[in-house]
Amino acid sequence: MAESNLVLTDTTSNPGISIISINRPQRKNAVDPATAKKLYEAMLAFEADATQKVCVLTGTGDTFCAGADLHNVAQKTVDSPPAENLQPVNDRNLGPMGPSRLIVQKPVIAAVAGYAVAGGLELSLVADMRVVEEDAIFGVFCRRWGVPLIDGGTVRLQAIVGLGRALDMILTGRPVGAQEALAMGLANRVVPKGQALQQALDIAKQLIAFPELCMNTDRRSAYYSAYEASSFQDAMSQEFNAGVKVVSKEAIAGAAKFSKGSGRHGSFKEFSKL
Structure with missing residues (x-):
């Protein structure tokens, strides 16, 4: 071939x-x-x-x-x-x-x-x-x-x-x-x-369909915790420091959608089903 x-x-x-x-x-x-x-x-x-x-x-x-x-x-x-x-x-x-x-x-x-x-x-x-x-x-x-x-x-x-x-x-x-x-x-x-x-x-x-930056940030934090973190405190600090940067970029907009009725009662209706 x-x-x-x-x-x-x-x-x-x-x-x-x-x-x-x-x-x-x-x-x-x-x-x-x-x-x-x-x-x-x-x-x-x-x-x-x-x-x-x-x-x-x-x-x-x-x-x-x-x-x-x-x-x-x-x-x-x-x-x-x-x-x-x-x-x-x-x-x-x-x-x-x-x-x-x-x-x-x-x-x-x-x-x-x-x-x-x-x-x-x-x-x-x-x-x-x-x-x-x-x-x-x-x-x-x-x-x-x-x-x-x-x-x-x-x-x-x-x-x-x-x-x-x-x-x-x-x-x-x-x-x-x-x-x-x-x-x-x-x-x-x-x-x-x-x-x-x-x-x-x-x-x-x-x-x-999910907010990309938030998903990839959480994914990266999980890998950091699994393979790179030197301690529980180190993993927690990395998670917070990475995640807080997402708040102004995606989380506020997501919270606004929720406040208007999206995703209530755990609904994923606007996303395709797993």
């Missing part, structure tokens, strides 16, 4: 929503260095485009991503020069799976079908939410082959599901189905087979 087609980006079908698709179905969307770079570039382009508000990350065919392309890895030797995507962490640089070292600056929703395993699991964790088809499988399948988690799996997974559940998955490598993933907080929605992408798009459309 031509390198230009390894990752597909659609920014026009759904205004404000970028659909980024891994496009190696013949390899179960396993990621080789060229695909990793394309994914990384696509995510940076999404961040930089002010017209794009939410990203949906998915895979073509019947699988989200089966991890790193082990056929490619098997061709390497201990003396092979490190690939561009195998450089040490340096802020937001390219990772082995592409955008794995990013905390993306705008919302990302993963639409997961089939397998999201090994590096594919790690890639799904880059997203804020995971919409999962009922037959989807997560797992650290690379446990069998001595391939470590180097794309945030040990960092993000335990932040999302808790240390005990994360270690169960990390140590055993066992498959985790959609319903178990939902119960542990790894999946946010479970949908019938073939509907993950549409459900992810529906959620993305709802997010676009």
Whole structure:
């Protein structure tokens, strides 16, 4: 497959929503260095485009991503020069799976079908939410082959599901189905087979309808608390200092809408339904 087609980006079908698709179905969307770079570039382009508000990350065919392309890895030797995507962490640089070292600056929703395993699991964790088809499988399948988690799996997974559940998955490598993933907080929605992408798009459309600055500020504060804060007080201070800047820009206008009758009794009527 031509390198230009390894990752597909659609920014026009759904205004404000970028659909980024891994496009190696013949390899179960396993990621080789060229695909990793394309994914990384696509995510940076999404961040930089002010017209794009939410990203949906998915895979073509019947699988989200089966991890790193082990056929490619098997061709390497201990003396092979490190690939561009195998450089040490340096802020937001390219990772082995592409955008794995990013905390993306705008919302990302993963639409997961089939397998999201090994590096594919790690890639799904880059997203804020995971919409999962009922037959989807997560797992650290690379446990069998001595391939470590180097794309945030040990960092993000335990932040999302808790240390005990994360270690169960990390140590055993066992498959985790959609319903178990939902119960542990790894999946946010479970949908019938073939509907993950549409459900992810529906959620993305709802997010676009909300005041953008406020939503992204709260999102950033949550990530700061999870990964960067040195203490409870530090997290609380960051939340307040970031949030108070939004009050004059969006909160006053929102309060005025409420005072005129919008959103009473918890109604989301003016927004699309989740």
